[in-house]
Amino acid sequence: xxxxxxxxxxxxxxxxQQVFPIAQDRIFIALLLVVAFAVVPFVADEYWLQAxxxxxxxxxxxxxxxxxxxxxxxxxxxxxxxxxAVGAYATYKITTxxxxxxxxxxxxxxxxxxxxxxxVFGLPSLRIKGFYLAVATLAAQFFILWLFNKVGxxxxxxxxxxxxxxxxxxxxxxxxxxxxxxxxxxxxSLTFLVVFTVIAKNIVRGRIGRSWMAIRDMDIAAEIIGIQxxxxxxxxxxxxxxxxxxxxxLSVFAWLGGAETEAFSIAISFQVLFMIIIGGLGSIMGSIMxxxxxxxxxxxxxxxPAMFGIPMATDLSKHIEEIVxxxxxxxxxxxxxxxFARLWQxxxxxxxxxxxxx
Amino acid sequence: xxxxxxxxxxxxxxxxxxxxxxxxxxxxxxMTGVMYSxxxxxxxxxFKASGVFNFAQxxxxxxxxxxxxxxxxxxxxxxxxxxxxxxxxxxxxxxIERMMLRHLxxxxxxxxFMATIGLNFLLEGAGQxxxxxxxxxxxxxxxxxxxxxxxxxxxxxxxxAAAIAAVMVTVLAVFFQKTxxxxxxxxxxxxxxxxxxxxxxxxxxxxxxxSVAGIVALVAGIMWGAKSGVQFSLSLIALKALPVLILGGxxxxxxxxxxxxxxxxxxxxxxxxxxxxxGGAIEGWFAYMLALAFLMFRPxxxxxxxxxxxx
Numbered sequence: 066x067x068x069x070x071x072x073x074x075x076x077x078x079x080x081x082q083q084v085f086p087i088a089q090d091r092i093f094i095a096l097l098l099v100v101a102f103a104v105v106p107f108v109a110d111e112y113w114l115q116a117x118x119x120x121x122x123x124x125x126x127x128x129x130x131x132x133x134x135x136x137x138x139x140x141x142x143x144x145x146x147x148x149x150a151v152g153a154y155a156t157y158k159i160t161t162x163x164x165x166x167x168x169x170x171x172x173x174x175x176x177x178x179x180x181x182x183x184x185v186f187g188l189p190s191l192r193i194k195g196f197y198l199a200v201a202t203l204a205a206q207f208f209i210l211w212l213f214n215k216v217g218x219x220x221x222x223x224x225x226x227x228x229x230x231x232x233x234x235x236x237x238x239x240x241x242x243x244x245x246x247x248x249x250x251x252x253x254s255l256t257f258l259v260v261f262t263v264i265a266k267n268i269v270r271g272r273i274g275r276s277w278m279a280i281r282d283m284d285i286a287a288e289i290i291g292i293q294x295x296x297x298x299x300x301x302x303x304x305x306x307x308x309x310x311x312x313x314x315l316s317v318f319a320w321l322g323g324a325e326t327e328a329f330s331i332a333i334s335f336q337v338l339f340m341i342i343i344g345g346l347g348s349i350m351g352s353i354m355x356x357x358x359x360x361x362x363x364x365x366x367x368x369x370p371a372m373f374g375i376p377m378a379t380d381l382s383k384h385i386e387e388i389v390x391x392x393x394x395x396x397x398x399x400x401x402x403x404x405f406a407r408l409w410q411x412x413x414x415x416x417x418x419x420x421x422x423x
Numbered sequence: 424x425x426x427x428x429x430x431x432x433x434x435x436x437x438x439x440x441x442x443x444x445x446x447x448x449x450x451x452x453x454m455t456g457v458m459y460s461x462x463x464x465x466x467x468x469x470f471k472a473s474g475v476f477n478f479a480q481x482x483x484x485x486x487x488x489x490x491x492x493x494x495x496x497x498x499x500x501x502x503x504x505x506x507x508x509x510x511x512x513x514x515x516x517x518x519i520e521r522m523m524l525r526h527l528x529x530x531x532x533x534x535x536f537m538a539t540i541g542l543n544f545l546l547e548g549a550g551q552x553x554x555x556x557x558x559x560x561x562x563x564x565x566x567x568x569x570x571x572x573x574x575x576x577x578x579x580x581x582x583x584a585a586a587i588a589a590v591m592v593t594v595l596a597v598f599f600q601k602t603x604x605x606x607x608x609x610x611x612x613x614x615x616x617x618x619x620x621x622x623x624x625x626x627x628x629x630x631x632x633x634s635v636a637g638i639v640a641l642v643a644g645i646m647w648g649a650k651s652g653v654q655f656s657l658s659l660i661a662l663k664a665l666p667v668l669i670l671g672g673x674x675x676x677x678x679x680x681x682x683x684x685x686x687x688x689x690x691x692x693x694x695x696x697x698x699x700x701x702g703g704a705i706e707g708w709f710a711y712m713l714a715l716a717f718l719m720f721r722p723x724x725x726x727x728x729x730x731x732x733x734x
Contacts, residue, residue, distance in 0.1 A: 135533075141533060189715060189718065189719065192718065192719060192722045193718050193719075193722050194722070195532065196476050196532065196536070196669075196673065197669050197673075197718060197722065197723075197724070200665045200666065200668065200669045200711070200714065201669065201711070201714070201715045201718060203662070203665060203666075203711050204708060204711035204712050204714070204715045207707050207708035207711055208708040208711070208712060211704065211705070211707055211708050215701070215704070331662070335540065338537070339537065339540070342533065342534070342537045346533070380551075381552065384547075384548040384549075384551045384552045385548065385552065386548070387544045387545070387547055387548030388544070388545050388548035388549055388552070390541075390544050391540075391541040391542060391543065391544025391545035391546075391547075391548065392541070392545055393541075394537065394538070394540070394541030394544070395522075395523055395538050395541040395542060395545070398527065398530075398534055398537060398538045398541065399523070399526040399527060399538075402527070402530050402531075402534045
């Protein structure tokens, strides 16, 4: 009754092509942004921001990036963790070598570095497809982490082998390092996520996104209609790695404050892959919903025994958490293999007829 | 110059100067390779028959080994414990088919792959809750003495493992090629729908394949467990089996074996002779790089089916 496009006429091509053609969607997104920018930081406390919301934002960015590659261009990658590590280590190297460069520019530069690395490890995709490619990207995962562990240059030979976020300011406000408050780091992560989600959405509905989808659906046919597989696939790897690199940089500078290669292990790669599968392959919205699910559920499961006052040994509760998490994933895939994005779509269809379905 | 020397000259000098040590390295690598092959074999079986890339194979190895050790710890004699574990693995296969696969028929490969990762979590958690998560010793009374042949040190246990692997591959080959069920399995692997239309019961076939993979996982679990104790890290060897798979090809049983041997030997040789040049610990990624380099020339792996694409 309320969610209906009837009566909303489009009188120009520009209106016909906008991202959210229905007015209610626009209102919803605007409200969401208002809540995210103006309500959440003042309501949520330090713990919530640091443990739940900031990681959710950062993983959303990584998930959007991986979804560009896997969901839109059809190239399965298990190297997300490594590309995130490239972003994080590149930011650290650049900002410690040139402290005077604005940190936001450093973030973007390290995204570029990650994109370059992504292109190198994307080269095999021209010959290798499907699961073979997925396993081949594991080479990137293990090799890059080994490199960052072994070569002292990458972590400035610090004796602990870790990188730490140095204090950096933006417009006179401390945004990284131990002095930065959780609210500021939340704003930084949120701004990056919003800006780059908008960019991603516009990439995928434009010419580039369409060529990716053509490659995904059938690369030979795409080649015949004049899409260059080399350029398209490498572009997908580059842009996706840029996003992942940015997420990695943020995860050190806006969330963890310091990290070693362990923080970007293969488990992270799988986690991000989970996010986009649970959320929905080929959907920007889905990536974010998937990221919310995958970051929130373990926290919920960890705290659940305490919430109900059931005393439980930590390793037992960890195993139960594993079982429930695994079971949930299988269950969700059975119920809706196309993920939350599809559920969202179905929900909207239902909502259009509500409360008078035929 | 120094770099070139350490990369291209010194390792070969080392090899030629002590061939006995080199032989020992190669044999050590072959033995590890056999272990990799055992795990990879389970992957291949399931992929061949149901097109599912079963990431949970490593967790199945852990689960089987934990069940066996758990039964033995409770005083069940070895043969009974073995039989019991086999039964558990078969029950698990039925459960997986009933609860998971049946509902995911006709989904894309990546969805099935993800579901098996979910299964992976489930099995890891369930196995450790049921049988505890501390490191357990698995002793089946397999002799573990070293002896010398022509100056080369050999280990009885490794030979035993190799023999088991050989027997298992032979049995599986005969099973696939000669029996009715094996023929049905190959039919299903070729084309699900065609197999269904000639009256092959898909569900039964899946239960059989997952059971066989479960038993293969048990054997792999016994071998790894007896060597390094039954513990959580067992489930991580699945990651090591992946390069083996892409090297050998996802659909080939001999490919899994040969791929495992190549990776095992290559990894050991690289670590011992070229490791110092890179600062050591290159075992972690060498297998992947080797497999990746290899795929550049044969995208379908050594023995994989040729990929034919039609528009």
